[in-house]
Amino acid sequence: MLSIYRALLIAALALAGLSGLVQAQTPIGDPSRTITLVVPIAAGGGMDTIGRAVAEKLSERLKQPVVVENRTGAVGAVGVDYVAKAAPDGRTLLLMDISAVLHKWLHSSVPFDVVEDFAPVAQVATTPLLLFANPALPIADVKALIAHAKANPGKLSVGTPGIGSPHHLALAMLNVSAKIDLTHVPYRGTAPALNDLLGGQIPLIWATPNALVQFVEAGKVKPLAAASLERIAILPQVPTINESALPGFNVGVWFGIAAPAKTPREVTDRLAKEIGEVTKLADVQKRLSALGYDLNFGDSERFRNLIATDHKRYGTVIREAGIAPN
DSSP states (O other): OHHHHHHHHHHHHHHHHHHHHHHHTOOSSOTTSOEEEEESSOTTSHHHHHHHHHHHHHHHHHTSOEEEEEOOOGGGHHHHHHHHTSOSSSSEEEEEEGGGGTHHHHOSOOSOOTTTSEEEEEEEEEEEOEEEEOTTSOOOSHHHHHHHHHHSTTOOEEEESOTTSHHHHHHHHHHHHHTOOOEEEEOSSHHHHHHHHHHTSOSEEEEOGGGTHHHHHTTSSEEEEESSSSOOTTSTTSOBHHHHTSTTOOOEEEEEEEEETTOOHHHHHHHHHHHHHHHTOHHHHHHHHTTTOEEEEEOHHHHHHHHHHHHHHHHHHHHHTTOOOO
């Protein structure tokens, strides 16, 4: 009798394992229909790389095409709005970043609600922001920078990739938190801001580490501080603003996958499960860590809370900084 129970148990376990394997390889709906992952910026950048790495592996796991479509315009708002208005069937997804929660506070007319119009699927990755200086600037850290800025209000300028970027937000938060007045100089991307930093036209820029590590190693740029709560692995010698000057200071860039609101929960849960497996893959981790990104998976509830919390938190910072919508 015991051997019969053992045989039934083994058979049940095998069936459960097979069921999990089948689910992992089952397409969402019609396998001939493509899933489109919208990236709201131009091809070639770090965000685009994240999107393509996830799409490639997700396609393998679902056994159906998953393609990246770059829909650009209005600092990313065009692509975000496109997905907000797409059919809620799991076939149109958005690679969302922190800038999506800023649109309402920075633009007078925004055609979507980032909290209400999306079904968050999963957080995928994060990368910190760092404050970099031209080596000629006689300031060694953020504490000294704050003291200098208070003694010379409006005399120091900081470059960012543009109005409404997370980098702009980091500057606004530093000004508000430290009660200083660093002048914002918006550029069309990190590259032109970096060129002016290297040329001495501006003394400071906010940037992600992957864009500047080679210049730090060459001694052409000096990192003053990281905006994350903890030091980062790619530049472990750089202190955080949190530890050196302003406790609790934390501005980072996050990326996640979202679907249109009313997408069935079983679809978003399935996508979240597969995306979680993708973020564990060694080749994906290696590909993205080399660019300064950390794969930090979070399920749909965690991602939903992150969107809502940052939307409210940064809205407060923007209002306190006196940044008017354009």
